[in-house]
Amino acid sequence: MIRRFLSKNKAVLGYGLSLAVLLFILKWLELRFVIYDHAMELYVGAIALMFTLLGIWLARKLTRPQKETIIVEKTVYPDSSLGFVPDETEIAHLGISKRELEVLELMAQGLSNEEIGNRLFVSLNTIKTHSSRIFEKLDVSRRTQAVEKAKRLRLIP
Amino acid sequence: MIRRFLSKNKAVLGYGLSLAVLLFILKWLELRFVIYDHAMELYVGAIALMFTLLGIWLARKLTRPQKETIIVEKTVYPDSSLGFVPDETEIAHLGISKRELEVLELMAQGLSNEEIGNRLFVSLNTIKTHSSRIFEKLDVSRRTQAVEKAKRLRLIP
DNA sequence: CGATGGGTCATACTTTAGTATGATTTTACG
DNA sequence: CGTAAAATCATACTAAAGTATGACCCATCG
Numbered sequence: 222m223i224r225r226f227l228s229k230n231k232a233v234l235g236y237g238l239s240l241a242v243l244l245f246i247l248k249w250l251e252l253r254f255v256i257y258d259h260a261m262e263l264y265v266g267a268i269a270l271m272f273t274l275l276g277i278w279l280a281r282k283l284t285r286p287q288k289e290t291i292i293v294e295k296t297v298y299p300d301s302s303l304g305f306v307p308d309e310t311e312i313a314h315l316g317i318s319k320r321e322l323e324v325l326e327l328m329a330q331g332l333s334n335e336e337i338g339n340r341l342f343v344s345l346n347t348i349k350t351h352s353s354r355i356f357e358k359l360d361v362s363r364r365t366q367a368v369e370k371a372k373r374l375r376l377i378p
Numbered sequence: 379m380i381r382r383f384l385s386k387n388k389a390v391l392g393y394g395l396s397l398a399v400l401l402f403i404l405k406w407l408e409l410r411f412v413i414y415d416h417a418m419e420l421y422v423g424a425i426a427l428m429f430t431l432l433g434i435w436l437a438r439k440l441t442r443p444q445k446e447t448i449i450v451e452k453t454v455y456p457d458s459s460l461g462f463v464p465d466e467t468e469i470a471h472l473g474i475s476k477r478e479l480e481v482l483e484l485m486a487q488g489l490s491n492e493e494i495g496n497r498l499f500v501s502l503n504t505i506k507t508h509s510s511r512i513f514e515k516l517d518v519s520r521r522t523q524a525v526e527k528a529k530r531l532r533l534i535p
Numbered sequence: 536c537g538a539t540g541g542g543t544c545a546t547a548c549t550t551t552a553g554t555a556t557g558a559t560t561t562t563a564c565g
Numbered sequence: 566c567g568t569a570a571a572a573t574c575a576t577a578c579t580a581a582a583g584t585a586t587g588a589c590c591c592a593t594c595g
Contacts, residue, residue, distance in 0.1 A: 272426045276433015318571060331523030333551065347573055353554065363581085364522060364552075366488030475541060491582070504543055510584065520551085521582075 305378040312376055315358045324351045326377050329368045462535040469533055472515045481508045483534050486525045 312322065327337045334348040341348075352364065361367050371377045469479065484494045491505040498505075509521065518524050528534045 269429045272429035273433040273436070276430040276435070276437065278433070278437075279430065280433065280435075280437030320572065328522065329526065331518065331520060331526040333520060334553090335551080343572085344574055346575060349553070350573080352552080356553080361488065362553080363488060363490060365485065365525065368522065368525070369486065369488040477542065500542085501544055503545060506583070507543080509582080513583080519583080 306375075307377065308375040311374050315376075317355065317358055317376065321351055321355050321358075322376065324348060325355055325367065325371050328352075328355075328364050329371065329377050463532075464534065465532040468531050472533075474512065474515055474533065478508055478512050478515075479533065481505060482512055482524065482528050485509075485512075485521050486528065486534050 307322075317325070323341065324337055327340060332340065334352065335345050338345045338348045352367075355367055356362055356364075359367050359370050361370055368377075464479075474482070480498065481494055484497060489497065491509065492502050495502045495505045509524075512524055513519055513521075516524050516527050518527055525534075
């Protein structure tokens, strides 16, 4: 009970004690200097100094620090091209195979069937077959349409 | 000269003046209360109070405000289709005409040359000519490449 | 007024794309 | 192990795409 009271009012008790000590010092000073009437200025100066310091200490302890908030806006660009996540659900739903997706990506990069064939080390005819299957699955009839739709459906970046 | 000195040392002068006034008040209080020897405690209390306040005032004035930087992340969504701004500079630099840009956009939508012709009420041959000019200006040889490059250069959405 | 550039169109040709069909091989799975 | 899906390749054909060349119209500008 008492301990909790002490801990909860620690600050208040601290101030009180400090004040008591100060008053004691003052009384002692008064006794020492009261004899010499001319020491009055010194006495007052000591008091002034002590209480000024007390004031500063109080101010620092009691006033919450004056904060000056600086708000800096930092623009953040989301994914866009760095972090592309293909819509696996849609790919699976359309039944597009891994190889077909590869062909689709190279198509989107503007490569011809022959170039794609060379890139993937297969014949031109193979790419043509893949293309046709892709067009079927995407329900289009031209590569440009396929690319447009694939991008729209987020199958490729 | 004097005015500039005053303005530059305004704060210092303020503190000096305040101190002078306080000392005057102290002297005055001393003269008034020195007669009554028992008023000593009151006198000291007044001094204590004043200097405590002075201390507080000093502390508040002298402590520089603590700066706190808050970084607010502001997400910026690039174009996406809602707010697309074509790179007019690039378009002009490549010398691409208004009509050619139209054809380019329809190309990107996956339309065939014939479909583009019908859409723009011109013949297939006209679109072919436009296409060829576009490919020249973009330094490509196929429509898929043209579309890819045009999108990359932000000529079209 | 004549030169220029954009837009239009045509013919003729080459190249690439796309379709249809069939076949072989690889790979994954019950 | 056998089967289904995926991947491979070929041939033959049609349909687009792309190139080259020349021509015409029309607005604009020095």
